[in-house]
Amino acid sequence: MAIQGSLETIKIPELFSLLHQLRKTGMLTLVSERDERGFIFYRGDLIYATAKDGSQQLGTFLVRLGILTPEEIHPETLRPSSTGAYLGQRLVESGRISKDDLDHAVQEQVMQLTEDVLSWLTGAFHFEENELPFAIPDGTPVSTHSIILEATSKADEREHIRKSFPDLNVILARGSGENGEGAVVADSEKGQILRIADGTRTIEQILFSSPFGEQETAKNLHELVTQDILHQVGIQVEDGLPPPVPELYGLPVAPDVPGKLFSVFNGDDYQIPKIAEIVCRDPILTAKILRILTLSSTELPRAKMSVSALVEQLGTFRLRSTLVPEAIRGLFFSRTQSFWRECWEHSLLCAQLSERIATWVEYPYPQEAYLAGLLHNLGVFILMDHDPVVYRELVMESLHNEEDIESLEEEQFGISHTKLGGVHADKWKFPRAIVLAIKAHHRIETSTQNPILDIVSVAGGIAENSGMSIGHLPSAESQFKHSLKRLRLQRKKVMALVNRVPRAVAPELALERDL
Numbered sequence: 001m002a003i004q005g006s007l008e009t010i011k012i013p014e015l016f017s018l019l020h021q022l023r024k025t026g027m028l029t030l031v032s033e034r035d036e037r038g039f040i041f042y043r044g045d046l047i048y049a050t051a052k053d054g055s056q057q058l059g060t061f062l063v064r065l066g067i068l069t070p071e072e073i074h075p076e077t078l079r080p081s082s083t084g085a086y087l088g089q090r091l092v093e094s095g096r097i098s099k100d101d102l103d104h105a106v107q108e109q110v111m112q113l114t115e116d117v118l119s120w121l122t123g124a125f126h127f128e129e130n131e132l133p134f135a136i137p138d139g140t141p142v143s144t145h146s147i148i149l150e151a152t153s154k155a156d157e158r159e160h161i162r163k164s165f166p167d168l169n170v171i172l173a174r175g176s177g178e179n180g181e182g183a184v185v186a187d188s189e190k191g192q193i194l195r196i197a198d199g200t201r202t203i204e205q206i207l208f209s210s211p212f213g214e215q216e217t218a219k220n221l222h223e224l225v226t227q228d229i230l231h232q233v234g235i236q237v238e239d240g241l242p243p244p245v246p247e248l249y250g251l252p253v254a255p256d257v258p259g260k261l262f263s264v265f266n267g268d269d270y271q272i273p274k275i276a277e278i279v280c281r282d283p284i285l286t287a288k289i290l291r292i293l294t295l296s297s298t299e300l301p302r303a304k305m306s307v308s309a310l311v312e313q314l315g316t317f318r319l320r321s322t323l324v325p326e327a328i329r330g331l332f333f334s335r336t337q338s339f340w341r342e343c344w345e346h347s348l349l350c351a352q353l354s355e356r357i358a359t360w361v362e363y364p365y366p367q368e369a370y371l372a373g374l375l376h377n378l379g380v381f382i383l384m385d386h387d388p389v390v391y392r393e394l395v396m397e398s399l400h401n402e403e404d405i406e407s408l409e410e411e412q413f414g415i416s417h418t419k420l421g422g423v424h425a426d427k428w429k430f431p432r433a434i435v436l437a438i439k440a441h442h443r444i445e446t447s448t449q450n451p452i453l454d455i456v457s458v459a460g461g462i463a464e465n466s467g468m469s470i471g472h473l474p475s476a477e478s479q480f481k482h483s484l485k486r487l488r489l490q491r492k493k494v495m496a497l498v499n500r501v502p503r504a505v506a507p508e509l510a511l512e513r514d515l
Helices: 012-021 058-064 070-078 087-093 099-118 144-164 189-196 203-209 214-226 257-265 272-279 283-295 307-332 340-360 366-375 378-386 388-401 405-413 417-427 432-440 451-465 476-487 491-500
Strands: 002-006 026-031 036-042 045-051 124-129 170-174 230-235
Touching: 012 026, 012 036, 012 045, 012 099, 012 124, 012 144, 026 307, 036 099, 036 307, 045 099, 045 144, 058 070, 058 087, 058 099, 087 099, 099 144, 124 307, 144 214, 170 203, 189 203, 189 214, 203 214, 214 230, 257 272, 257 307, 272 283, 272 307, 283 307, 283 340, 283 366, 283 378, 307 366, 340 366, 340 378, 340 451, 340 491, 366 432, 366 451, 378 388, 378 405, 378 417, 388 405, 405 417, 417 432, 432 451, 451 476, 451 491, 476 491
Parallel strands: none
Antiparallel strands: 002 124, 026 036, 026 124, 036 045, 170 230
């Protein structure tokens, strides 16, 4: 059973309490316009929380709390798991942390993420009953009611603590010739806190490590600083892990996607191929799934570089955890997407054409060509989301005055869509062929010869000559001819392709491709 609704009709504490009373097991997804959180319940108890924000993920909490160093945690986050074990499980199994350490970090993460959502003023939720993809932690779980009460109390405590210590990343240590240190008895609270403040721990880590509770510890720390016994010796600049790469989850998917996803999710014959058919028509949704896999170092053989293979690699639980927030955001936080229709239709047409051209020229990876055509204009969607009205006007100006679209983008936004999309694709570790298509589809003649680039170029040329262009490119015609020559294709033959590919935005037309 799935339930969903707005947080304006039911508050988060009430929602958590309802799931607790009904002893539900499954995933609760909370979504705002630009953020999302996941909470996993087991028989009504809240046992795990997730966030796509890199600063709120488990690895970061292990570092922030001083359990591991950034150098120790980073390789683990990149190492793929042959058993499907999650990060915490892998760390315990490898002996890097103890089970108690993991429990502490998970509890702190659950508490922090619960605190965060308690402050949300708007949002939407979706709860779905399903089996959990990992073993339930040993021991008696903390009740959901206790977590809500403690999170509320901690939020108040944190507010009070921040009045004394606005920056919890400050590192404290004893100075030389401390005033009044003799008055500190070694076995007193202050004495024990002094031993923790060893010049390597931040205030946040001292609060976590102290046995006296955060508020009492903060009070003692403040007195020790005021007495000139403890001094600031540095600030922890890094947040535990390398700076998180830009997120994709804020970008909206096609307006018709949420309804289609829920139609499949709520059907009796839920099948991954049906999800793949929806995903393969939307460049942003495809990019989001590809990003999850590439950043987790999942092996993606070129021979299986298809949307259906990407969807299958995620698995049912991760797939639903990824797509449900997209569906909720689209239903409850739909945004004006000026010029979205034209951009989407252009990308989908280029994908379909690229796959067919790849088959013609016997390129060994036609599905890879489809992905390259679908994602080549990723930077356009990012710029469009930044300011849809301005970007539409920019494209219209480019077409009307025959001005180079990239020059206008540089002038308006400080970066072109090819550079912006390429920067993100590199950071998201997209496959080389996809990155090349994103970066260089406007610079074919100056690029190193690569079949995938010429395939996307020809697809773009067909779209351009069919009146489906995203801005003006002065070299478009010469690039089209150049790529046709390198692929040994005739212009008349490839132009006839456009009549065999259905217009992407016609909902009654099925996508002509094998999934």
